[in-house]
Amino acid sequence: xxxxxxxxxxxxxxxxxxxxxxxxxxxxxxxxxxxxxxxxxxxxxxxxxxxxxxxxxxxxxxxxxxxxxxxxxxxxxxxxxxxxxxxxxxxxxxxxxxxxxxxxxxxxxxxxxxxxxxxxxxxxxxxxxxxxxxxxxxxxxxxxxxxxxxxxxxxxxxxxxxxxxxxxxxxxxxxxxxxxxxxxxxxxxxxxxxxxxxxxxxxxxxxxxxxxxxxxxxxxxxxxxxxxxxxxxxxxxxxxxxxxxxxxxxxxxxxxxxxxxxxxxxxxxxxxxxxxxxxxxxxxxxxxxxxxxxxxxxxxxxxxxxxxxxxxxxxxxxxxxxxxxxxxxxxxxxxxxxxxxxxxxxxxxxxxxxxxxxxxxxxxxxxxxxxxxxxxxxxxxxxxxxxxxxxxxxxxxxxxxxxxxxxxxxxxxxxxxxxxxxxxxxxxxxxxxxxxxxxxxxxxxxxxxxxxxxxxxxxxxxxxxxx
Amino acid sequence: xxxxxxxxxxxxxxxxxxxxxxxxxxxxxxxxxxxxxxxxxxxxxxxxxxxxxxxxxxxxxxxxxxxxxxxxxxxxxxxxxxxxxxxxxxxxxxxxxxxxxxxxxxxxxxxxxxxxxxxxxxxxxxxxxxxxxxxxxxxxxxxxxxxxxxxxxxxxxxxxxxxxxxxxxxxxxxxxxxxxxxxxxxxxxxxxxxxxxxxxxxxxxxxxxxxxxxxxxxxxxxxxxxxxxxxxxxxxxxxxxxxxxxxxxxxxxxxxxxxxxxxxxxxxxxxxxxxxxxxxxxxxxxxxxxxxxxxxxxxxxxxxxxxxxxxxxxxxxxxxxxxxxxxxxxxxxxxxxxxxxxxxxxxxxxxxxxxxxxxxxxxxxxxxxxxxxxxxxxxxxxxxxxxxxxxxxxxxxxxxxxxxxxxxxxxxxxxxxxxxxxxxxxxxxxxxxxxxxxxxxxxxxxxxxxxxxxxxxxxxxxxxxxxxxxxxxxx
Numbered sequence: 001x002x003x004x005x006x007x008x009x010x011x012x013x014x015x016x017x018x019x020x021x022x023x024x025x026x027x028x029x030x031x032x033x034x035x036x037x038x039x040x041x042x043x044x045x046x047x048x049x050x051x052x053x054x055x056x057x058x059x060x061x062x063x064x065x066x067x068x069x070x071x072x073x074x075x076x077x078x079x080x081x082x083x084x085x086x087x088x089x090x091x092x093x094x095x096x097x098x099x100x101x102x103x104x105x106x107x108x109x110x111x112x113x114x115x116x117x118x119x120x121x122x123x124x125x126x127x128x129x130x131x132x133x134x135x136x137x138x139x140x141x142x143x144x145x146x147x148x149x150x151x152x153x154x155x156x157x158x159x160x161x162x163x164x165x166x167x168x169x170x171x172x173x174x175x176x177x178x179x180x181x182x183x184x185x186x187x188x189x190x191x192x193x194x195x196x197x198x199x200x201x202x203x204x205x206x207x208x209x210x211x212x213x214x215x216x217x218x219x220x221x222x223x224x225x226x227x228x229x230x231x232x233x234x235x236x237x238x239x240x241x242x243x244x245x246x247x248x249x250x251x252x253x254x255x256x257x258x259x260x261x262x263x264x265x266x267x268x269x270x271x272x273x274x275x276x277x278x279x280x281x282x283x284x285x286x287x288x289x290x291x292x293x294x295x296x297x298x299x300x301x302x303x304x305x306x307x308x309x310x311x312x313x314x315x316x317x318x319x320x321x322x323x324x325x326x327x328x329x330x331x332x333x334x335x336x337x338x339x340x341x342x343x344x345x346x347x348x349x350x351x352x353x354x355x356x357x358x359x360x361x362x363x364x365x366x367x368x369x370x371x372x373x374x375x376x377x378x379x380x381x382x383x384x385x386x387x388x389x390x391x392x393x394x395x396x397x398x399x400x401x402x403x404x405x406x407x408x409x410x411x412x413x414x415x416x417x418x419x420x421x422x423x424x425x426x427x428x429x430x431x432x433x434x435x436x437x438x439x440x441x442x443x444x445x446x447x448x449x450x451x452x453x454x455x456x457x458x459x460x461x462x463x464x465x466x467x
Numbered sequence: 468x469x470x471x472x473x474x475x476x477x478x479x480x481x482x483x484x485x486x487x488x489x490x491x492x493x494x495x496x497x498x499x500x501x502x503x504x505x506x507x508x509x510x511x512x513x514x515x516x517x518x519x520x521x522x523x524x525x526x527x528x529x530x531x532x533x534x535x536x537x538x539x540x541x542x543x544x545x546x547x548x549x550x551x552x553x554x555x556x557x558x559x560x561x562x563x564x565x566x567x568x569x570x571x572x573x574x575x576x577x578x579x580x581x582x583x584x585x586x587x588x589x590x591x592x593x594x595x596x597x598x599x600x601x602x603x604x605x606x607x608x609x610x611x612x613x614x615x616x617x618x619x620x621x622x623x624x625x626x627x628x629x630x631x632x633x634x635x636x637x638x639x640x641x642x643x644x645x646x647x648x649x650x651x652x653x654x655x656x657x658x659x660x661x662x663x664x665x666x667x668x669x670x671x672x673x674x675x676x677x678x679x680x681x682x683x684x685x686x687x688x689x690x691x692x693x694x695x696x697x698x699x700x701x702x703x704x705x706x707x708x709x710x711x712x713x714x715x716x717x718x719x720x721x722x723x724x725x726x727x728x729x730x731x732x733x734x735x736x737x738x739x740x741x742x743x744x745x746x747x748x749x750x751x752x753x754x755x756x757x758x759x760x761x762x763x764x765x766x767x768x769x770x771x772x773x774x775x776x777x778x779x780x781x782x783x784x785x786x787x788x789x790x791x792x793x794x795x796x797x798x799x800x801x802x803x804x805x806x807x808x809x810x811x812x813x814x815x816x817x818x819x820x821x822x823x824x825x826x827x828x829x830x831x832x833x834x835x836x837x838x839x840x841x842x843x844x845x846x847x848x849x850x851x852x853x854x855x856x857x858x859x860x861x862x863x864x865x866x867x868x869x870x871x872x873x874x875x876x877x878x879x880x881x882x883x884x885x886x887x888x889x890x891x892x893x894x895x896x897x898x899x900x901x902x903x904x905x906x907x908x909x910x911x912x913x914x915x916x917x918x919x920x921x922x923x924x925x926x927x928x929x930x931x932x933x934x935x936x937x938x939x940x941x942x
Binding site: 082083084090092097100102103104106201202203204205206208209210236237238239240310311313314316317318319320322323324331333337357360361362363365369 | 508511512513514515516517518519520547549551553556557558559607611737738740741742745746747748
């Protein structure tokens with residue numbers, strides 16, 4: 001343990017502002033951390049070392065002139081490789097973009113740059129964010145810092161693992177069906193998926209546009225709040241971004257919490273026990289906890305795995321090797337298309353493109369896409385009704401703790417089951433958070449809370465009831 | 468059996484906006500010849516980019532919709548049309564498939580002075596243009612110019628309502644006139660501002676079902692459209708009457724050979740995997756907003772109506788309407804006459820004659836008004852006006868020319884009287900002929916009087932005075 005270990009934003013600012021450490025020392029600490037374990041954990045895809053060190057030095061210069069750090073100034077962070085970073089390779093952990101260097105930055109990255117945060121580099125993930133383990137990366141699987149025989153979760157594997165491994169203070173991830181909350185649960189970090197549209201998607205590689213959310217992974221609830229404050233807001237470049245402003249000062253009052261029967265039934269005894277300790281604690285604090293029946297959630301996963309691949313099949317069409325990215329280098333156009341995509345995409349990406357293409361094909365659109373879309377609307381309506389009576393829906397984030405790397409199933413549908421408790425928030429567009437509040441066999445196990453549309457302030461108050 | 472053709476037309480109108488459909492790139496610049504200069508991450512489809520709808524394009528679509536008497540849809544939305552092609556950077560085109568912005572319009576076309584027909588517009592939808600693929604001759608590569616990628620288009624789809632190539636040509640002309648006259652389209656056909664696909668089938672007369680259709684794609688000339696249709700109809704009729712079948716396919720038109728040729732078997736909408744575009748929220752147009760975009764510009768439809776009401780022939784109407792310069796001059800001149808309907812005919816008369824033969828005329832609305840007013844006030848005669856018209860078309864004011872040449876019309880009754888007495892005295896034979904009932908000789912005598920005055924006498928006054936004088940002599 002030294003000064004630097006597992007700092008939060010406020011702690012880092014305090015140490016720097018009181019001249020106990022410099023920004024350069026802090027940044028160097030993180031690169032040392034990376035140096036010491038990244039070979040084993042495979043978290044980093046690109047290091048932005050020279051720029052980060054220069055950035056740190058310029059902050060130290062300002063500090064020596066009497067400047068006191070506030071907000072996100074000089075705070076080192078990492079970003080999932082879905083975020084466009086001008087001049088820094090952005091690969092989506094895919095061979096198809098292995099050499100892609102974007103000429104522009106995403107809105108979220110630009111806002112952090114403007115806020116003075118220091119980008120240390122880009123981190124590993126499942127290819128194009130398809131997966132829940134981190135193993136579908138072209139560059140190798142990021143592992144769980146708590147137990148490297150286990151997966152880090154996914155798809156934001158590197159984002160969660162980097163915070164858990166103390167490579168940065170916070171990280172950016174994306175969440176389409178649980179991709180922030182799942183690895184947060186597995187790594188013992190805080191992971192927020194805000195309301196759909198809360199943070200601009202501009203400059204973030206699209207997976208399933210009507211589900212994708214930019215989110216934050218950090219070591220404290222407070223840090224999530226701070227970062228959210230800086231990167232949320234309407235963006236003219238993202239027509240689906242929320243017009244309303246985030247207001248975390250709204251007084252939150254968590255009085256009634258719903259548990260979902262359909263989730264409870266899936267838990268094993270250990271998980272049930274850990275979870276009931278949480279609910280007991282809440283009840284002891286005067287919160288009413290009730291179990292409710294949401295039968296449509298039985299179909300949520302099916303609904304999700306129809307709509308998401310459909311959007312994926314279209315969103316990934318642009319990676320054809322013609323203008324940028326991996327090109328199979330052949331004479332014939334059709335061969336270039338076929339082979340660039342066959343060789344550029346991994347197995348899970350190809351699977352989802354195939355499923356999505358099939359689902360949108362003539363004759364299947366009505367039977368699958370339209371039906372699933374209706375179901376999505378029904379789920380949205382049901383969830384809305386729940387929040388008329390309850391402030392939060394509470395459950396574990398994942399059915400289990402992080403699986404061992406060598407036990408992950410070869411049946412993809414079994415893997416998809418791990419998303420059962422997370423996909424609903426994306427189907428409904430509501431905010432959800434995973435808090436590191438449970439442990440099973442000494443390993444972290446996340447607690448998920450979902451709140452009503454745009455009610456992030458409710459999610460961020462739960463922490464106070466559990467201390 | 469008699470085989471009857473049926474024609475339906477899809478027109479792609481490039482909307483006259485400053486920027487592209489979904490990004491802020493300039494639509495076109497001073498120098499369009501330089502490829503890939505009006506591009507950005509959005510219109511070349513880089514990862515992570517998102518479309519933002521151009522509001523001006525929506526407004527222009529609404530304006531066109533109003534003039535087509537169409538139902539503007541309060542609710543419309545965008546969809547993705549998925550296919551792979553090098554000129555399509557995202558692997559899909561953003562269009563409106565399920566809920567177009569405009570439905571059920573119509574456009575009246577005139578086949579001659581007495582016969583019109585109302586062509587039904589099934590729908591019109593907003594979409595983005597693709598890039599331009601260039602295939603350099605003899606080179607083992609192709610190139611893509613993205614300047615055009617993302618240009619805003621309104622695709623106007625007609626019902627299969629036309630029966631002849633001439634009718635199709637009239638429809639295209641009328642639609643072109645409409646969108647250019649209201650400023651919704653710049654109308655440069657060479658730059659592809661107005662492109663069309665023609666759907667043709669033939670079927671037995673009286674048949675309730677249409678025959679198998681072919682599609683002639685990507686034409687941009689009215690004349691060639693007509694020729695291509697004529698060829699294609701003959702081809703289909705020949706096939707069917709010799710017991711063969713028409714294959715549903717896309718065909719091109721070879722202008723040099725005057726023939727259509729097979730391009731590819733038509734992959735119909737089934738292959739495009741249309742689904743709602745998740746990056747653009749549905750368009751929710753409130754009625755008030757729709758009304759606010761009801762333009763006060765004068766459209767070609769209104770102009771044609773004005774010309775018709777003045778009793779002008781279809782040929783005259785077309786001469787004025789089809790030439791943007793004449794059309795504009797007509798509108799401007801009528802406007803400074805406070806839209807006086809009595810002025811439609813005189814203005815038109817000046818625009819259809821010699822004016823059309825003058826190369827790059829420089830005639831302003833105020834000069835044309837002056838000219839018409841000078842004639843009406845009998846300051847100059849019609850003949851005189853015609854004489855000085857070429858000079859007016861060089862940008863000179865009629866007043867100046869008249870002053871300079873001393874051409875003011877003679878309206879003084881006493882001067883006219885004395886000139887006519889002189890003419891009568893000089894031409895006793897003609898007078899005798901007139902008195903014996905030969906009315907035609909009157910023209911000769913008027914001519915003599917005009918000659919005496921170097922054409923400056925008011926011809927009406929001359930005629931009237933002459934008749935009076937001669938009649939008096941008889942009594």
